[in-house]
Amino acid sequence: MRMIGQDSLKTRRTLTVDGKTYHYFSLPEAAKSIGDVSRLPYSLKVLLENVLRYENGSSYTVEDAKSVAGWLPSGHSEKEVPFRPARILLQDFTGVPAVVDLAAMRDGIIKLGGDPRKVNPLLPVDLVIDHSVMVDVSGTPTALKQNVDIEFERNGERYEFLRWGQSAFDNFRVVPPGTGICHQVNLEYLAQVVWTAQDTGDTFVYPDSCYGTDSHTTMVNGLGVLGWGVGGIEAEAAMLGQPIAMLIPDVIGFKLTGKLREGVTATDLVLTVTQMLRKKGVVGKFVEFFGAGLDDLPLADRATIGNMAPEYGATCGFFPVDAMTIGYLRLSGRDEHRVKLVEEYAKAQGMWRDSASPDPVFTDTLELDMGTVEPSMAGPKRPQDRVALASAATSFAKDLAAGAMGVPGDQASKRVAIEGANYDLGHGDVVIAAITSCTNTSNPYVMIAAGLVARKARAKGLTPKPWVKTSLAPGSQVVTEYYESSGLQADLDAIGFQTVGYGCTTCIGNSGPLPDPIVDAIENEKLVVAGVLSGNRNFEGRVHANVRANYLASPPLVVAYALAGTVTKDLTKEPIGNGSDGQPVYLKDIWPTQQEVNDTVHDCVTRGMFLDKYGDVFKGPAQWQAIRVDADSDTYRWNSGSTYVQNPPYFEGMTAELTPVQSVHGARILAELADSITTDHISPAGNIRKTSPAGEYLLEHQVRQNDFNSYGARRGNHEVMMRGTFANIRIKNEMVPGTEGGVSKHYPSGEVAPIYNVAMRYKAEGVPLVVFGGKEYGTGSSRDWAAKGTFLLGVKAVIAESFERIHRSNLVGMGVLPLVFMNGQDRKSLNIKGDEQIDILGLEDLKPRQTLEFVIRRADGTVDRTQVMSRIDTADEVEYYKNGGILHYVLRGMAKAA
Template sequence: MRMIGQDSLKARQALTVDGKTYHYFSLPEAAKSIGDLSRLPYSLKVLLENVLRFEDGRAYSVKDAEAIAEWVKEGRSSKEVPFRPARILMQDFTGVPGVVDLAAMRDGIVKLGGDPRKVNPLVPVDLVIDHSVMVDVSATPSALQKNVEIEFERNGERYEFLRWGQEAFNNFRVVPPGTGICHQVNLEYLAQVAWTATDAGETFVYPDSCYGTDSHTTMVNGLGVLGWGVGGIEAEAAMLGQPIAMLIPDVIGFKLHGKLREGVTATDLVLTVTQMLRKKGVVGKFVEFFGPGLAEMALADRATIGNMAPEYGATCGFFPVDEVTLDYLRLSGRDEHRINLARDYLKAQGMFREADSPDPVFTDTLELDMSTVEPSMAGPKRPQDRVALSNAATSFAKDLAAGTMGVPGDQADLRVPVAGANYDLGHGDVVIAAITSCTNTSNPYVLVAAGLVAKKANEKGLTTKPWVKTSLAPGSQVVTEYLAKSGLTPHLDALGFQTVGYGCTTCIGNSGPLPDAIVDAIENNKLVGASVLSGNRNFEGRVHANVRANYLASPPLVVAYALAGTITKDLTKEPIGNGKDGQPVYLKDIWPSTKEVQDTVHAVVTREMFQERYSDVFKGPAQWQAIRVDASSETYKWNSGSTYVQNPPYFEGMEPTPAPIASFSGARILAKLGDSITTDHISPAGNIRAKSPAGEFLMEHQVRPADFNGYGSRRGNHEVMMRGTFANIRIKNEMVPGIEGGVSKHYPSGEVAPIYDVAMKYKAEGVPLVIFGGKEYGTGSSRDWAAKGTFLLGVKAVICESFERIHRSNLVGMGVLPLVFKEGENRETLGLTGEETIAIEGLENLAPRMLLDMVITRPDGTETRTQVLCRVDTADEVEYYKNGGILHYVLRNMAKAA
């Protein structure tokens, strides 16, 4: 890919570091033509540099640079600019379908008369396999080994396919299973802060930036690397050299000052920040942290805050590069020359935060005195619903009494015996306690704190309650090493927190099975089981199908709740249990001091540890090395019998020139949904039930329920994923009141059936479909299958009150219209029941963010006409939609270029 733009602003400069010369596009030089940039937010400086470097007078222009510079005048802009990241990060749930799409594009370009070798990543792509390990085995010394064996047995077809992709595509690397979570591997190894590439024999340096096919790519924002989650569709276009147009975002400044009190963790801080920013309203905006508090904050704590940007709704949560960043690069084993390069380059650009640097101009600001943060949790259903630890038990009791947990409020004290066990179970008992997910497992301070809590509890004779399934899933092998070096591993093991695997596990629904007797007690008595996890997502139906109340908490609190065994106990006042001396033990008795945690971390976490663990990162375990593939073919040899990987139908019958787009009418409503419908609701990642369209499909293909694996692992097979779309067990379609799960009603027959079956019946009848929703439609993970599945069901448009950023983009990328009600209207004010037919008019003249006419025809023939805002936001997106999707657009252009 060309690095040299037209340089109309004469910004190109040279920089010599350690005797080596680098070329770059200077912001201070550009400022001489476009105005003072000194107070432009650091995050927007990354966008501006991108424009200067790629300026070609077509996709990137001087006007784009001027638009970013002018942002400072008002702190906002209505203009859009293109952006092309330095690299792409993928995980296997989203990465497998991404590679499937690339393989399908190679087939597609051949049919269009083009060269399959044109379909190849043009920017570096790293795929980290971290989402496939499940907690099948836990609380035993053999848990890690057995889970790895099961993982490879389950995922052999997927891993063979990824090995083929590793050999077949250039610029594509795979980090094998068992290495760590993609965001932690990114933070600890892949990210470079300053990226380099060679063009025409010259080496250029520029800011490291990253698109990731996972929402929590924002974790690397803590390292001063601008990156955020995009759908797999958008990432594929970016890796194929397509610049992604974006509106220049508002930037909310978050001022931090003071420091955390004794006993308060980074997790408590991030849950507080999440609640504050959700309340502020930062969807689609950049958040940039500033203020004197940054000097008091370890890089790991910054990464924890950056990680949860999707939970507070922002595109990113950015921390500028400063001396703390450089110290972390050194600690984590980065090359000393690259560290010097990052420092000198960013200082030359005015992108290095100094203690006396002026505060940037922001669209708006808010601030937090970190000394006011208190121990916290978040739940029982949303990560932004922070509750003080002291109020957790009473909050749960109120929810239970109010009936919002799905059980009658007058049965709050119900307890039932568990078959074959010497204990009973009640509402709020913790059945899963998991130290899991990238948010906290990247942070040695909270992980060491968890180990110290385990040590003190173990020494006092406390034990984990027998109904609690415990697990520890480190974010990288470095974690295992420093826990072992600190002597804390035996204490975690003693409480059942043996390492179960290196991956996301419980946070993405890979929590594995609960004992049958516990499941029976919950299901037969409608008990509200609870989980406590150190993750970032606790949406309904995500962690486990039988766990209704899910709480996010710091790793040391996860250990504490495993000991307490219930969410109904106030751990700030009531004893966790009795010690071996018979005396009550309180949380304060086993909670380590801040100094104790810091001293331990500083003693055991070393540069050599990172260098050793990442020295051969692409090698993988013996099972990975044993996989053999035939990469001699430029196109993939699809196996028609595979239930994991199939050639998707996106490019079937595609012509070199797209047909004109047209309005549609007579569309039926497939689903009428409420607020906060997440991508987990639309495309679940958890277990596949036998009594579901996806389960029935797999059984028809001789797959036993025990071998179903999860939806996430089946994303390479569109047949499974279509059937799983809207199949979440907790989704509520208002067209069929009183029924929970993915069902719909067919009209005019009135037949109630699974959504997939209803959609296929409409498809056979040639009837287009629409979906209605409420506010924040598509929140959560950047799950491209939520858009792909919607498209394959025959849905032409999704009409709601507001969209989450990534899902809106993904819908456009699949050729599905995202439409927003005009102010004051929604599915309820319009009196929609699901019996109506819908027409959308005006598509022939589609333009960005235009108003379209919507005609609602009632069963009695009467019509209601109104307008909806078309959220096809940019000129590029209009082209994508006209082509039937972004991949179709790219593929046609590639075929023409060939």
């Protein structure tokens, strides 16, 4: 793919580092034509450079560059610009279906008369296998080996498919299982801060930027790399050369001053930042951090804050390149020439931040003195619901007494004897304590702190309560290296925090099973038990189906709560337990000083560890190397008997020419949903229940229940995934009051059944479907299956009060129409009950953000007419929708080019 455009503004310049010459497109030179950009937010400078580099007079224009520069006076823009990232990052849950789609496109282009080898990533793509390991075994020295063995046994079909993809596609690398979570591998190894590529014989240098198929791709923002999560659908289009048009975002400046107090961690800081930004309202906006507080804020802390951008709702949480960036690049083993290039390029482009740099101009700002941050957790259901550690116990008790946890308040003190054990279990008892990969495991300060808490607790004779399932899932093998070097791994092992795997575990729902007697007590006695985890997601039903209350906490607090065994204790005042000498032990007795943490990090986290662990990163364990690869075929030889990987039906019946879009008539309602419906509610995730449509499908295909694996692992099989769409155990369809779980009602029969069954019945009857929602529809991870499943169920439109950015885009990418209510209306004011029929008129001449006529035909024969707005926001999105989706659009273009 061409790297350079026509350079109408004549901004191309050269930069020489260590005698090597690089070509780049100069922002200071562009400013001579388009206006001063010196105080443009650093994140928008990356967008501007992207336009200058690709400017070709058509898809990228000089006017686009002027639009970005023209953002400055008002700090707001209604203009859109194209953006093409330097590279793509996939994790395997979302990566497998992306590669499945590419394989299906190769089949599809053959049917349209094209060359399958044209379907090939045009941008560098890295897929990190990190979401498949589950905590089946924990609390034993052999946990890691056993979980890895189980992982390979479960996922053999998927891994064979990925090995084929690695050999079949250009520009596609696979980081094998057991390496670490994609975000930490990205931060520690894959990201370069500035990227280089050859074009027309010259070497070009430009900002590293990244689309990732996981919303927490934003962790790399802490390194000065602009990147954010997109759906697999958008990622596929980008890797196939499609620029994604985006409205130039508002940029909210977050000023950091001061320093954290003794005893306060980066996790406490990020939970405070998350709460502040969620309250501010930054959905769909960039957040950029500035202020004197950055001068001493470690790169690891920045990455922790960047990781949580989806939780505060922003597209990204960006930190400019500065001396901290350079120091981290050296520490993490980056090539010294590249480190120098990063600094020289950033300075040449006006992208370098130091204490003398003027503050950028922002749309709006907010400020935090880090000295005011206090120890915190977030929960029990949402990451933005921060609660001070000192108030956590009373907050839980208040929610429980008010009936907010789903049990009568007068049963708050209930305790249940556990069969075969010498303990009982009650509300608020911690059954899962997990230092789980993602937000915190790339931060050696909080990880070392957890190890030091373990060391001090071990010395006091404390052990976790017997009902607590403990686990440690480092984000990379580097963490294990510095744990071993410091001797802290032995202390963690001694109190039950043995390493269970390298990858995303508890936070994604891969927490594994709880003991049957504990599950029986929870289910039979309706106990509200708790999980405490160091991740970023604690939505209902996500961590574990039986754990209703989940709290995000720093790794050292995870250890502390494992020892305490309950969230009903105030750990700031009450003893965690009694030591081996019979004396009470308090949190302050085992909490390390910041100096202890800093000294251990300084002594034990070294550049050599990174060089060693990433020296042969693509080789993988013996099980990976032994996988058979069908390397000779351009197209995948689909196995009809596979329950993991199947050829999806997206391109069935597709023709080279477009079929005109038509209005929707006589649609029935599949679901009527409340506010804050997340992609966790919509997209299949977690365990597959035996009695669910997906479970029944697997049983019909001779899969034993023990081998069901998770929905995430089966994302390459549309038959499983469409059966699990809207099937979350906590979702509530207002069409069927008093029920919980994925059920709907068929009309006119009135029969209640699983949503999948109702949808298939309507499909057989030739009836289109719609879904109603409330505010922030689709909040959560960038799950393409939330859109793919919606499409495969026959849903033509989703009508909501507002949409989360990624999910809205993914719906359009699958040819599903996102609509928002107008004039203050919503599903309740329109008295939607579920038995209506819906018409959506005016689609034949669709334009961006078009107002459409919305007709409600009620069961009593009355008809109401109102208006809704299409959230197909850009001209490119209109074309995607007309083609039936973004992949159809790309495929038709490839076939014509052939």
